[in-house]
Amino acid sequence: MSKKNKRSVVKKVAIEPFWETKSLDDMTRTEWESLCDGCAKCCLHKFIDDENTTDETELMPTTHIVEGEQMNYSNIACYLLNDKSGQCSKYEQRTKLVPDCVQLTQENLDDVFFMPPSCTYRRLKEGRGMPSWHPLLNKGKKSAMHKAGMSVRGKIVKDDDVDIESFPDHIVVWPLHDID
Ligand code: SF4
Numbered sequence: 001m002s003k004k005n006k007r008s009v010v011k012k013v014a015i016e017p018f019w020e021t022k023s024l025d026d027m028t029r030t031e032w033e034s035l036c037d038g039c040a041k042c043c044l045h046k047f048i049d050d051e052n053t054t055d056e057t058e059l060m061p062t063t064h065i066v067e068g069e070q071m072n073y074s075n076i077a078c079y080l081l082n083d084k085s086g087q088c089s090k091y092e093q094r095t096k097l098v099p100d101c102v103q104l105t106q107e108n109l110d111d112v113f114f115m116p117p118s119c120t121y122r123r124l125k126e127g128r129g130m131p132s133w134h135p136l137l138n139k140g141k142k143s144a145m146h147k148a149g150m151s152v153r154g155k156i157v158k159d160d161d162v163d164i165e166s167f168p169d170h171i172v173v174w175p176l177h178d179i180d
């Protein structure tokens with residue numbers, strides 16, 4: 001072959017994304033954190049129908065759900081949520097400011113029963129993979145997620161703006177929706 005006709009062949013090496021090659025347990029802290037889609041559905045108040053609730057225990061936080069009980073999502077969000085960015089406005093201090101705020105980790109994922117079906121951690125744990133609207137598949141942007149209706153944007157009220165006792169008026173089903 002003459003020098004003129006010589007072509008260099010560039011081979012593209014396909015790099016498989018870490019969430020397809022690693023288990024949740026094996027991910028680094030940075031990888032783990034990057035899985036969060038920022039939907040903020042976990043910042044919504046949830047309520048459990050509990051036959052045994054008394055006046056003293058009603059509206060108290062709980063760490064478990066009993067078989068047969070139903071958990072309902074509301075559109076009432078934590079007052080610390082920045083509803084435009086979908087991020088906590090006081091992320092570093094959140095567990096101090098809101099003592100029942102749960103930090104999701106590789107260690108407690110199995111115990112955190114209230115994550116919505118679309119939560120990336122729950123999806124990966126259940127083997128349902130990454131959804132097409134996830135920011136990691138959209139150049140880090142959240143617009144596909146908002147467009148798909150998978151975030152809380154435009155749908156919430158803050159818990160410092162409503163009487164929490166009026167929660168039955170705020171029960172919603174949209175946080176349970178999920179699409180691939
Ligand atoms: S529900 Fe899951 S993916 Fe969505 S903001 Fe909360 S932790 Fe992140």
